[in-house]
Amino acid sequence: MTILVIAEHDNKVLAPATLNTVAAAAKIGGDIHVLVAGHGAGAVAEAAAKIAGVSKVLNADNAAYAHQLPENVAPLVAELGKGYSHILAAATSNGKNILPRVAAALDVDQISEIISVESADTFKRPIYAGNAIATVQSNAAVKVITVRATGFDPVAATGGSAAVEAVAAAHDAGISSFVGEELAKSDRPELTAAKIVVSGGRGMQNGDNFKHLYALADKLGAAVGASRAAVDAGFVPNDMQVGQTGKIVAPQLYIAVGISGAIQHLAGMKDSKVIVAINKDEEAPIFQVADYGLVADLFEAIPELEKLV
Amino acid sequence: MKVLVAVKRVVDYNVKVRVKADNSGVDLANVKMSMNPFCEIAVEEAVRLKEKGVATEIVVVSVGPTTAQEQLRTALALGADRAILVESAEDLTSLAVAKLLKAVVDKEQPQLVILGKQAIDSDNNQTGQMLAALSGYGQGTFASKVEISGDSVAVTREIDGGAQTVSLKLPAIVTTDLRLNEPRYASLPNIMKAKKKPLEVLTPDALGVSTASTNKTVKVEAPAARSAGIKVKSVAELVEKLKNEAKVI
Numbered sequence: 359m360t361i362l363v364i365a366e367h368d369n370k371v372l373a374p375a376t377l378n379t380v381a382a383a384a385k386i387g388g389d390i391h392v393l394v395a396g397h398g399a400g401a402v403a404e405a406a407a408k409i410a411g412v413s414k415v416l417n418a419d420n421a422a423y424a425h426q427l428p429e430n431v432a433p434l435v436a437e438l439g440k441g442y443s444h445i446l447a448a449a450t451s452n453g454k455n456i457l458p459r460v461a462a463a464l465d466v467d468q469i470s471e472i473i474s475v476e477s478a479d480t481f482k483r484p485i486y487a488g489n490a491i492a493t494v495q496s497n498a499a500v501k502v503i504t505v506r507a508t509g510f511d512p513v514a515a516t517g518g519s520a521a522v523e524a525v526a527a528a529h530d531a532g533i534s535s536f537v538g539e540e541l542a543k544s545d546r547p548e549l550t551a552a553k554i555v556v557s558g559g560r561g562m563q564n565g566d567n568f569k570h571l572y573a574l575a576d577k578l579g580a581a582v583g584a585s586r587a588a589v590d591a592g593f594v595p596n597d598m599q600v601g602q603t604g605k606i607v608a609p610q611l612y613i614a615v616g617i618s619g620a621i622q623h624l625a626g627m628k629d630s631k632v633i634v635a636i637n638k639d640e641e642a643p644i645f646q647v648a649d650y651g652l653v654a655d656l657f658e659a660i661p662e663l664e665k666l667v
Numbered sequence: 668m669k670v671l672v673a674v675k676r677v678v679d680y681n682v683k684v685r686v687k688a689d690n691s692g693v694d695l696a697n698v699k700m701s702m703n704p705f706c707e708i709a710v711e712e713a714v715r716l717k718e719k720g721v722a723t724e725i726v727v728v729s730v731g732p733t734t735a736q737e738q739l740r741t742a743l744a745l746g747a748d749r750a751i752l753v754e755s756a757e758d759l760t761s762l763a764v765a766k767l768l769k770a771v772v773d774k775e776q777p778q779l780v781i782l783g784k785q786a787i788d789s790d791n792n793q794t795g796q797m798l799a800a801l802s803g804y805g806q807g808t809f810a811s812k813v814e815i816s817g818d819s820v821a822v823t824r825e826i827d828g829g830a831q832t833v834s835l836k837l838p839a840i841v842t843t844d845l846r847l848n849e850p851r852y853a854s855l856p857n858i859m860k861a862k863k864k865p866l867e868v869l870t871p872d873a874l875g876v877s878t879a880s881t882n883k884t885v886k887v888e889a890p891a892a893r894s895a896g897i898k899v900k901s902v903a904e905l906v907e908k909l910k911n912e913a914k915v916i
Contacts, residue, residue, distance in 0.1 A: 427833065428796065429805050451826040455808050458761070458796035467760045467882040470791045480885065485790050486684045490693050491888050498881035533839075534805035537821060537832040550827075554916070578916060586845070596811070596846060597829050602790070603845060605827070611915040621683065628893055632913045634905065640898075649896035649913065652905050662902040667909075667916055 359388030359478065362416075362439050364447040364456070365406050369396045369424065372405040374551045375448035377512035380409055382505040383446050384513060385475035389413045392520075393438060395431050397424035403522045410517040418525040425536035426452045432459035433529040439464065439500055443478070449504040449606075457504050466498035473509030487602040488625040507550060508608035508629055542597050546572075549600070552581035554611045557600055557627070558593070559585035561616020561637065561656055565593040570657070571615060574664045583607065583627075585617045601626035616656045619644030636660070668815070668837075670713045670722040671777035673768055673798075674706035674742055676735040677788045690886040702738040705783025707745075708843040711850040712813060713781055714746035721815050722779075724748050728771050730764045732756050736866060743861035744853035750866040753874065761789070763871075763878035765797035770874035772802055777838060779820065784809050784842040795842035805835030809844040 361383040366373040376392070383390045391414040392406040403417040416438065422430040435456065439445040445460060447453035449471045461468035472481040473491075480495045481503065549555060556575045558568055568582070575582045583600040584593065600607055602625040612630035617623060619635070619642055627633070628647055635648035638655050645651040652659060678684055679699040687694045702710075716722035727747040729735045732754070739750035753767045772780060780802075785792035799806035807813070807822025811830065814821045815837075823832045825844045853861070871878050899905045909916045 425831075425833075428799075428808075432800060451809060451824075454792050455796065455806070458793035459800040459806070461793070462762060462765060462797035462800035465762075467762045467880055468791070468793050468797075469882065470793060484890070485887070486678070486693060486788055487790065488890055489684050490686050491890050493885040493888070495883045495885050496881055497883070531803075531805075533803075533836045535834045537834050539826070539829065539831040541829040590846070595829065596825050596844075597827065602787075603785075611909070611913070622680075632909070632915050633893075633896075634909070645898070646895045647893045650905055650908055651896065651898045652902065653898065654902070659902050663906065666902060666906040 359443040361386060361388055361390050361444040361446060362442040363390060363392045364435060364445070364453065365392050365394045365402060366448045366450050366452060367394065367396060367399060367402040369399040370401060372402045374512060375450055375507045376406070377409065377515055378507035378510045379446050379448045379505045380411060381510040381513045382472065382475060383444070384411050385510070386444060386478050388443065391416060393418065393435065395423040395434055397421050407520040407522050408516050408518050410514040412518045412520045415520050415522045416525045417522055418527060420528045422528060422530035426456065427534050427536060428456045428459045429531040429534045430529050431456050432463060433531070434527055435460045436463035437527055438525065442500060444501045444503060446503050446505055449506050453504050457502055461502040464500050464502065466500060466502055467496065468502045468504070469494050469496060470504050471506040472503055473506050487621055488628065489621070506606060508606055542595060546575060547579065547581045549581045549583050549598070549605050550607055553609055554578045554580035555583050555607050555609045556580045556613045556615065557583035557585065557617060558588055558615050559617030560587040560591060562588060562593055568594055570660045574660055577664055577667055585623045614644050614648070615660060617644055618642045619647065668722050668778040669724045669726065669775065670716060671772065671775055671780045672709050672713045672725060672727045672742065672747065673780065673782045674710065674727055674729050674738055675703045675783070675786045676700055676729065676731050676738045677703045677786050680704055680787055686887055686889045690888055692887050700734070702741055703783050703786045705785060705843050707850040708845070708847050709781040709783050710742045710745050710747060711848045712843060715848065716815070717746065726751065726775055726777065728753065728768065730755060730759060730767050739866055740861050741853060743864045744858040745851065749864055752866065752868045754868055754870055755878065757878065759878050760880045760882055761791045761793035762797055763880060765794050765801055766876045767871055767874060768798050769801040770876050772798070779837065779839060779841065781841045781843065784844055795840050799840040802840070804839050806840045807833055807835055808842045810841050811844050811846045813841055813847070
């Protein structure tokens with residue numbers, strides 16, 4: 359049994375979610391190969407070769423793969439993946455975009471966002487926004503799976519010494535092209551990898567008030583997230599959204615500020631180790647999942663919290 | 668330009684679902700069903716394209732039970748011109764649905780297919796991508812902006828780090844994210860008019876599509892419950908608990 363893990367990267371840096379995906383592969387058992395599909399991503403391939411437990415790295419370097427366009431990357435993964443028992447990718451926006459295209463090309467059903475490995479062919483995954491957990495078994499020759507990073511503790515980024523093999527296969531479907539991207543720049547940790555997350559909701563009242571959360575986050579070394587209500591109201595950009603349709607996080611400490619606790623939001627953070635809720639409405643549903651609740655005006659509580667931590 | 672929109676009948680997003688006692692699935696008896704929220708956004712986008720004069724005809728399709736006709740009528744009331752139901756009482760996988768939609772695409776030859784990015788029941792996020800693969804079309808998933816120009820479409824996508832724009836040759840597949848638009852409500856006169864719009868019923872057999880699956884749901888359980896903790900009285904007490912009891916700061 360050999361498992362192919364698709365590396366998540368931006369041609370420069372290997373994303374941490376790859377380490378959680380390799381951890382899921384290790385739970386399945388067998389040899390683990392990592393595919394780096396990109397352009398000029400030699401440093402990523404070298405980083406992938408150092409991941410503990412990886413025995414081979416395939417480096418597919420082609421201009422067609424530079425922006426992870428699924429029309430070009432999926433045929434590559436499907437071609438290489440035929441010889442594997444499993445193909446795994448992180449359930450990131452790239453993984454979600456590319457892998458179903460691979461599954462369809464291989465004529466197999468995909469299993470999305472697994473949170474645990476029961477055996478080599480059986481997995482658990484949340485459905486209905488996490489209100490139910492399904493156990494799914496696959497009899498596909500190649501099992502195509504996306505992995506929810508928060509379900510698996512990452513393997514060590516170092517300790518391995520896999521060989522890097524160049525892959526010549528070039529697929530350019532010629533039906534799509536990259537136009538541009540606007541990426542949020544931040545010195546704070548990435549939401550899905552942060553140990554502490556501070557999130558704001560509609561109770562923040564406006565975007566400017568998020569400065570209170572940024573100040574607190576910087577003191578704690580935390581990332582800053584938001585509820586869908588805050589994003590929809592235009593307070594902050596969509597990439598900060600935590601929830602069923604946004605980012606799924608499971609930090610050591612999650613501080614929900616002015617967030618009522620809609621089901622959709624809880625689906626994105628309820629696996630956090632410790633949850634703190636600060637809300638002036640003591641009936642807010644967020645208190646039902648919080649380890650520590652504080653009924654207070656957030657505009658008084660947050661500056662005080664920032665001073666005391 | 669003809670636009671095909673795929674919609675799914677799902678449990679209403681306000682319903683808190685319960686797992687059945689025998690762990691065979693969630694209990695959907697006497698539960699309110701609605702059009703999947705992302706599919707509503709897909710219908711709205713198609714209607715806006717028609718209002719702009721870009722789309723000439725909107726065909727709405729659903730794969731599901733007889734009762735999915737309700738959601739198709741809703742789409743017709745919102746502005747779709749005609750509807751197709753691929754009727755199946757089975758619980759189909761995303762690949763099976765994508766194969767059925769591919770057969771409808773072959774029949775209808777739309778220039779653009781718009782789907783929701785995921786259904787809020789299975790949370791798969793697969794069908795649009797699979798349909799794109801089977802059709803050999805480009806895909807603009809998680810769209811927050813769609814602009815047609817000539818024989819291509821520019822799709823701005825919500826990605827992990829921000830936003831990305833891709834250009835796709837038509838025909839193409841678009842899947843909607845939350846912020847693409849705000850769906851309208853159907854007016855009463857339009858609901859009445861929708862009852863007279865054509866609705867064709869097909870079957871997987873008639874389309875010559877096998878819906879066999881490589882996946883099997885073994886059981887469905889309730890998630891581990893998280894119990895409420897304690898209320899602290901002050902910020903100072905909160906900090907003390909976080910430092911000494913939870914030891915997370």
